[in-house]
Amino acid sequence: MxxxxxxxxxxxxxxxxxxxxxxxxxxxxxxxxxxxxxxxxxxxxxxxxxxxxxxxxxxxxxxxxxxxxxxxxxxxxxxxxxxxxxxxxxxxxxxxxxxxxxxxxxxxxxxxxxxxxxxxxxxxxxxxxxxxxxxxxxxxxxxxxxxxxxxxxxxxxxxxxxxxxxxxxxxEDCRNNFRTAIKEYLKPNFDKLSETSQKRFKRNPLRILDTKSLEEKTLLKDGPQISDYWxxxxxxxxxxxxxxxxxxxxxxxxxxxxxxxxxxxxxxxxxxxxxxxxxxxxxxxxxxxxxxxxxxxxxxxxxxxxxxxxxxxxxxNQKSDETIKSQIYVIGLGDSARSLIINIALELRQNNIRTSFDLLRRSIKSQMRDANKLGAKYVIIIGEEELAKNIATIKNLSNSDQEQIPLDSILSHIKSLPLK
RNA sequence: GUGGGUGUAGCUCAGCUGGUUAGAGCACCUGGUUGUGGCCCAGGAGGCCGUGGGUUCAAGUCCCAUCACUCACCCCA
CATH class of the missing domain: 3.30.930.10 (Bira Bifunctional Protein; Domain 2)
Structure with missing residues (x-):
């Protein structure tokens, strides 16, 4: 089951x-x-x-x-x-x-x-x-x-x-007069009206005008018009x-x-x-x-x-809509770097910069792929080498340029980049 | 409420008149690079063929029922 x-x-x-x-x-x-x-x-x-x-x-x-x-x-x-x-x-x-x-x-x-x-x-x-x-x-x-x-x-x-x-x-007055007029006009043909029109005849005669049936349309053409009763x-x-x-x-x-x-x-x-x-x-x-x-x-x-x-x-409106793209993807390799990037991401986000990082502890390759899929403009990479030198690698995903900057200048550096 | 169409992989679909392990593209995962994306290549995972019954040696394929989705009628945005 x-x-x-x-x-x-x-x-x-x-x-x-x-x-x-x-x-x-x-x-x-x-x-x-x-x-x-x-x-x-x-x-x-x-x-x-x-x-x-x-x-x-x-x-x-x-x-x-x-x-x-x-x-x-x-x-x-x-x-x-x-x-x-x-x-x-x-x-x-x-x-x-x-x-x-x-x-x-x-x-x-x-x-x-x-x-x-x-x-x-x-x-x-x-x-x-x-x-x-x-x-x-x-x-x-x-x-x-x-x-x-x-x-x-x-x-x-x-x-x-x-x-x-x-x-x-x-x-109100117009419609009352019109209502009696159209009933008067349709009465001789009542039997020929469709079932719904017959119902409307009793309850809400105005809506007979809404009919889709061609016969009734031509019948109505020669009948009273609302405008005559304005x-x-x-x-x-x-x-x-x-x-x-x-x-x-x-x-x-x-x-x-x-x-x-x-x-x-x-x-x-x-x-x-x-x-x-x-x-x-x-x-x-x-x-x-x-x-x-x-x-x-x-x-x-x-x-x-x-x-x-x-x-x-x-x-x-079939116009396609541009999807919202990420701006920065932070990659941390190794345990200490991984805990560090949480802070970096937080700081960027607090400065209104759209930021993601990997939540599945995936390989760098997958993370790069993920960054690309999210439409990030730059990737910040911090691994053992960077940690040892107190720097971060920043890669521009559109032209693949890479540069290294001091760890403590990430925010100011990112802010100076064109993020659009 | 009434009528038509369609249900096969996450998505879009193929599967000819019933016949052996059910396919493709896209998406996904892994590898091709000891720490580098897109493109490419190789591999992988993923299907009670909507569900139940029937016909048959044999059903994704035929029949019936049922459910779901969809389009249309009525009416409305």
Whole structure:
């Protein structure tokens, strides 16, 4: 009976050292851009009360109805690993009265989320998103700032093949009117609709626009359009957003059927897709949610945000990353030298010089190999001969030059060398 | 939840219509240099051929089941 090793959970992944540097560069690019826009980071807990998501994302949404990791804890509380971040950040915004401290709050996050779906390319059960949530402004300038912030990060990452799709699903009134109109229009054809569309017809008619079926698409083409039901304010808002985007040279496509899956969206919705991915080609999605804060018990406060999937960004961003290289490798031959190099390595490290030495008591040959593999620039060799003369041999690995220096001048000597 | 594809060395894979000790490249280790890396050369280690069952004189190869991975549907980042 051989023991089966324990495996990671389906849809989760280990990020190993050969990949972690790509994550680090991605994260620092995100933070840098966020800071140039004066957005500040918010961190929320990994899990929340389940009701938070029921009341924001919507009970009929796929996320809530079939994808959440939910459990009852030992105290009887109903908890859920966060499947998205707008609701938790909004909850934190309300709970900490951020709106009372500042009329506008520009928040960003980089975080892990959890959804129990069947994994596939670009989709995992634990995945990472970065994004922003801005509370307090109803004006188009902020819609545009948020979009331009997202695009600016993608530009810095030199991503190619991206498309920005834009739509407005109008305010509350608009959507109510549209909802009755589209139901009216589709009612005679109800039997012809797909099963999912029939469900949506009852629960969330707006999302029928999302359909993939060609027949339904052509049927919808001649039906009522959301834009016909925009209030004049909705229309003005959307036009201003488009104009401002033009003004700062951000290209976009109008997608009248871009309805996002979550209940809380209003007015502006947008999505960025990549033609380099498979079926899961959305790398970023966002929009306005002017009613959400109030819905979750806060003072009426407009909001807008986006979230971008980091695993997908890394799939799109195939640029290779230079690996971090060591600088100094210290070799000690013999017992006394071996104990000496521990001190030398320590001193170099305290001076911010990347330093390694052999931990397997291997031969000098293997140690040289190891130094080479680590990308060290110089090797310091201390053996019997050197010890006797109180010197160290320093070898430049790129041109094989070797020189000998006094033992007590190692640090100053190394500091004078080009270590890059 | 549904469908397709794939499971052979640490990694990428070969193994033809079933046939004898299961291979390659890369990586790893040792040696070629009494204390010197990369390149080269020589050698070495490393495989319940995913797992269980079946057909057969004979199974990595065929059949069934099962598990895992993967892609896709649904939906989303």
């Amino acid at each position: 051989s023991k089966e090793p324990i495996r990671s959970i389906k849809g989760t992944q280990d990020i190993l050292p050969d990949q972690s540097s790509r994550w680090q560069t991605l994260e620092s690019t995100i933070r840098n851009t966020m800071h140039t826009y004066d957005y500040f980071e918010i961190r929320t807990p990994a899990f929340e009360n389940t009701s938070l998501f029921l009341h924001s994302v919507g009970e009929e949404s796929d996320i809530v109805s079939k994808e959440m990791y939910t459990w009852i804890d030992q105290g009887g509380e109903n908890l859920t690993l966060k499947p998205e971040l707008t609701a938790p950040v909004t909850r934190a915004f309300i709970q900490n009265n951020l709106g009372g401290l500042n009329p506008i709050n520009k928040l960003y996050y980089i975080d892990s989320l959890f959804r129990r779906e069947r994994p596939q390319k670009g989709r995992y059960r634990q995945f990472h998103q970065f994004g922003v949530e801005v509370f307090g402004s109803e004006f188009p300038e902020i819609d545009v700032e948020v979009i331009s912030l997202a695009m600016s990060i993608f530009n810095t990452l030199e991503l190619e093949g991206l498309t920005l799709e834009l739509n407005s699903i109008g305010s 209030t004049s304010d909705d229309k003005d808002h959307f036009n201003e957003v488009c104009e401002l985007l033009d003004k700062i040279n951000i290209k976009f496509e109008l997608s009248p059927n871009l309805v996002r899956g979550l209940d809380y969206y209003t007015r502006t919705t947008f999505e960025v897709t990549s033609n380099l991915l498979g079926a899961q080609n959305a790398i970023c999605g966002g929009g306005r949610y002017d009613g959400l804060v109030e819905q979750l018990g806060g003072k009426p406060t407009p909001g807008i945000g986006f979230a971008a999937g980091m695993e997908r960004l890394l799939l799109v």
